[in-house]
Amino acid sequence: MTPPAANPDRALREAQDRFIAVWGQMAGAWGISRTMAEVHALLYVTGEALNTDDVMERLQISRGNASMSLRALVDWHIISKVTRRGDRKEYFEAEQDVWTLFRAIVRERLNREVDPLLANLHEIRDMTARHDGPREKTQAGASTEDARRIAEHNKRLDEMVEFFEMLAGLSTQFVSPSGKGLRLAASLLTKLPDLPRGKGERLRETGS
Amino acid sequence: MTPPAANPDRALREAQDRFIAVWGQMAGAWGISRTMAEVHALLYVTGEALNTDDVMERLQISRGNASMSLRALVDWHIISKVTRRGDRKEYFEAEQDVWTLFRAIVRERLNREVDPLLANLHEIRDMTARHDGPREKTQAGASTEDARRIAEHNKRLDEMVEFFEMLAGLSTQFVSPSGKGLRLAASLLTKLPDLPRGKGERLRETGS
DNA sequence: CCGTGTTTTCATATTTTTCTGAAACGTTCA
């Protein structure tokens, strides 16, 4: 499956290609398209600044596709445009620090996915806000039963909102200033086995 | 866009539908298909145990689709099969604790995505292992230049491997025993502003 | 304001993913 590869150049090229393929498969995990991931992989793994034609050629994709993908990656802030004096072409290079890369991805997904989700959850929660207390019997029927079901519904939503707010807050820490939160995460790993529960700090209890 | 909804039942139903829609949009983020997410949302938001026909009807999907989705969700361990005495139908109910749900998802993605990725990265790293040191000039050409490029390549891969090993380790903590790691994460949030950097702590360890 | 080299756009084509529905397959109970 992996022929020894005679000379260094060949080995390097093969390793790069394989990295690109593997990274491409992770596309789903990053929430980007396969090709985008491959373009990023190429830029990352070569460490060079490449132009659209380089990318087209190496990845065998169309100009339009390359252009779109590169732009999207720039929007994601994980590659950046580089211009060379005396050369009208635009070059692109990938962020080389893995942590920075990861931070950018988390930040972006936070903005694109978690924030909107939270907004929606809040709205949804409000839809049944007025109905939950032991209020008047809005209709004839079993208002008590209704109230119970709605109360449970609201509890579920509240828990979910709380959870995602926690997640968003945590991610923001991870992401913001200079990524110090991340280092923390790493250090956690090494000293976690016996975790330092700060104080009484129960965060809920969610009895099913 | 959101009519006040006269009676409680109606409000509840609308809130549920909207939750299902919103959750369905997050499907990509969880790495599952839209319908799967909707089915899960339905089970979660109603809090009831439903059978295939209930799901088909409420979501307006085919039997095959419902069956597939339910099974996949069971495989993901985020819903479970429930059998009722004296009823031949199979019912399904969703895990109601958000943290448990999240843990299940993380665990699953760890197994399905991160672990294979790490295996691949290691293999890829090995492809250029023999070429990196200031070794013999395998071929005629500029072996020094080759060596430099390969050394850089290896450095990039090593960093990436290290990163994902950290991530895998961290996630495992998050996920494993009884989710104690998660509680920790939450508490972090509340006391992070001034983070407790342990020591010089360069993350490393992880030797393959 | 042209000419040349480059990038962007976008309608159309292609590929991939997801869904459907009906047949095949189990199970249980008389």
Add this chain to the structure above:
DNA sequence: TGAACGTTTCAGAAAAATATGAAAACACGG
């Protein structure tokens, strides 16, 4: 064993996501 019920499978249909490529839009230098 076989009728009644229920679940799973899967080939083909439908839908969604991606890619292509040629034309339009840009950007300069002259």
